Amino acid sequence: MSGHVLALCGGVGGAKLAFGLAQALGPDELTIVVNTGDDFTHLGLHVSPDIDTVAYTLAGLSDRERGWGLAGESWQFMDQLKRLGGEAWFNLGDRDLAMHVERTRRLAAGESLSQVTAALASALGIAHPIVPMSDEPVRTIVRTPDGELAFQRYFVGEQCRPVVTAIRFDGAAAAQPSAGFRAALERPDLAAVIVCPSNPYLSIDPILAAPGVRAALSAIGAPVVAVSPIVGGRAIKGPTAKLMTELGATPGVTAVVNHYRGLLGGLVVDEADREEAEALTVLGLPTLVTGAVMVSDEDRMRLARETLAFAHGLPPQRLRLAS
Amino acid sequence: MSGHVLALCGGVGGAKLAFGLAQALGPDELTIVVNTGDDFTHLGLHVSPDIDTVAYTLAGLSDRERGWGLAGESWQFMDQLKRLGGEAWFNLGDRDLAMHVERTRRLAAGESLSQVTAALASALGIAHPIVPMSDEPVRTIVRTPDGELAFQRYFVGEQCRPVVTAIRFDGAAAAQPSAGFRAALERPDLAAVIVCPSNPYLSIDPILAAPGVRAALSAIGAPVVAVSPIVGGRAIKGPTAKLMTELGATPGVTAVVNHYRGLLGGLVVDEADREEAEALTVLGLPTLVTGAVMVSDEDRMRLARETLAFAHGLPPQRLRLAS
Numbered sequence: 001m002s003g004h005v006l007a008l009c010g011g012v013g014g015a016k017l018a019f020g021l022a023q024a025l026g027p028d029e030l031t032i033v034v035n036t037g038d039d040f041t042h043l044g045l046h047v048s049p050d051i052d053t054v055a056y057t058l059a060g061l062s063d064r065e066r067g068w069g070l071a072g073e074s075w076q077f078m079d080q081l082k083r084l085g086g087e088a089w090f091n092l093g094d095r096d097l098a099m100h101v102e103r104t105r106r107l108a109a110g111e112s113l114s115q116v117t118a119a120l121a122s123a124l125g126i127a128h129p130i131v132p133m134s135d136e137p138v139r140t141i142v143r144t145p146d147g148e149l150a151f152q153r154y155f156v157g158e159q160c161r162p163v164v165t166a167i168r169f170d171g172a173a174a175a176q177p178s179a180g181f182r183a184a185l186e187r188p189d190l191a192a193v194i195v196c197p198s199n200p201y202l203s204i205d206p207i208l209a210a211p212g213v214r215a216a217l218s219a220i221g222a223p224v225v226a227v228s229p230i231v232g233g234r235a236i237k238g239p240t241a242k243l244m245t246e247l248g249a250t251p252g253v254t255a256v257v258n259h260y261r262g263l264l265g266g267l268v269v270d271e272a273d274r275e276e277a278e279a280l281t282v283l284g285l286p287t288l289v290t291g292a293v294m295v296s297d298e299d300r301m302r303l304a305r306e307t308l309a310f311a312h313g314l315p316p317q318r319l320r321l322a323s
Numbered sequence: 324m325s326g327h328v329l330a331l332c333g334g335v336g337g338a339k340l341a342f343g344l345a346q347a348l349g350p351d352e353l354t355i356v357v358n359t360g361d362d363f364t365h366l367g368l369h370v371s372p373d374i375d376t377v378a379y380t381l382a383g384l385s386d387r388e389r390g391w392g393l394a395g396e397s398w399q400f401m402d403q404l405k406r407l408g409g410e411a412w413f414n415l416g417d418r419d420l421a422m423h424v425e426r427t428r429r430l431a432a433g434e435s436l437s438q439v440t441a442a443l444a445s446a447l448g449i450a451h452p453i454v455p456m457s458d459e460p461v462r463t464i465v466r467t468p469d470g471e472l473a474f475q476r477y478f479v480g481e482q483c484r485p486v487v488t489a490i491r492f493d494g495a496a497a498a499q500p501s502a503g504f505r506a507a508l509e510r511p512d513l514a515a516v517i518v519c520p521s522n523p524y525l526s527i528d529p530i531l532a533a534p535g536v537r538a539a540l541s542a543i544g545a546p547v548v549a550v551s552p553i554v555g556g557r558a559i560k561g562p563t564a565k566l567m568t569e570l571g572a573t574p575g576v577t578a579v580v581n582h583y584r585g586l587l588g589g590l591v592v593d594e595a596d597r598e599e600a601e602a603l604t605v606l607g608l609p610t611l612v613t614g615a616v617m618v619s620d621e622d623r624m625r626l627a628r629e630t631l632a633f634a635h636g637l638p639p640q641r642l643r644l645a646s
Contacts (some may be wrong), residue, residue, distance in 0.1 A: 006459065043422065043424050043425070044367070045367075064419060066646075074399045074417065076396075076397045076399070076416075076417035077417045077418065077420050077421050078421075079398065079418070080419075080420075083421075083425065084422065084446045084448070085425075085442070085446045086421065086424070086425040086428070087428075088531045094397065094400045094403075094417040094420075096403075097400050097403075098404040098409065100404070101366050101368070101404065101409070102366070102408075102409040103368065104366075104367050105367050105409070105410075110366055120407055123406060123407045124406070213347040222639050237629045
């Protein structure tokens, strides 16, 4: 397609579509803005899980069986850390650790997270820009009946078991969108914004929470197209469906649309959700029904191509559901 | 022997004798004070090379072929760090890295280096106290014709190639001996101080540079016995002989004695240095001539036992060379 594409992306699911988009578009045609609400300081190191997942996926280095981290990873560091009585609830592979150590070193030397991310992605051979949503800290906190939990404590430490009653993004009100994010939003040739199939509550909402982002997305002419992370009422990966239930919604693509209401100009859903999609179309939201589960690289590239073509065919003035 | 023994120790050579002393003495009978002038912050991590060498050696975990670090070490972290364009001149093994990360985390949490060292050594199963010479930073700096070099830049980065014209210990004047070091010096049952066969200039001098240490060693009744790191005019390991030449001395056990003049009550040297030792005895310094090259664990234990017996037989009021 002609024009620039802005992708909003969280971790594993979103990274798969980002990989497909990066195959379909040149480095100058795509900006991938990544959630940093999952970032945290662990063992004194700045860990950016979603940025690393996107980088490893785009570089073709991610482990597909485990679903996170690097392929061919080793665990000697963790093994010794356990022996030393260190904090062992969050696994850091030996090779992965280099990212966190080098990121932490560069941040301490005064580089911004955007600069660090660009340097590390470039070192991994990635040509497309991976941009943190903000250079300032935003920290996702979930509220549970037993109190608040920092995101990684909930996601990794507690394996998403606690019931979530609310989610907040600590620091979001003061965290300006990064320069790369703002520049992409302001491009006159912006042709589409793709909301990748990431968790709407935990991965995309932090991106939308930065000051001015929702307003900018409402003001641009280009369509905002979400690829549903829910297929047949279930999340492909992670706690999206569980969260929907806990927050009072019925897991399904309609819940995705309601969550993004006022923003979407189009929706991509899986064949499993054809019926629900047709109802949404009747309500005025253009939908693309296709295979939305990405297993192979071919799946990723096909879904990216189809999503781009769908976005390209949408009217310049977006139709929106009433908010 | 009856009474407490204080060992002053640097890295590899000293650690071998410390291992032997730890086999000969119970945990309550030995305090091993270790040089921290080699410590440095690398990649944001607090690295204590001599403490780790002593800990790994006492725990039986050190790599004997390579001569430093852990046996069975892997290097995935370094490999990835190089790929990311990080600083790769100082090798950090995957398992070794756990020590630095956990040390740095504990220091940042407010623990003293003594507390951290005790906790990590205990986790490695070490019963004997390993005590940093000071909890405050001392940094060894070597002066060369091309300017000053931080110790690890000289030792690892430049492989000791530059000519050294002077050595200073940044921070030493303000760095109080650690509580464990002071307590050992003040023990009424202190029976001997063993200066391990470490580099006198780079490993032992920083320990002696802390305020009050030389005066305390001069005031105690127990003999100070050095085990020579020089055998037959050569260093068993490292730049001791090269440094002696550069600093104007003739490499040999006499240079060791001159370096420690005013402190020693006895000297242990290798068979190769019998002649020089006899001359020193005539001058009033008791010497023990034995096999001082430690290859096997048996060597370490034998040399430790012989050194302790030698120290035990020295007169309570030490004979000293005129300073």
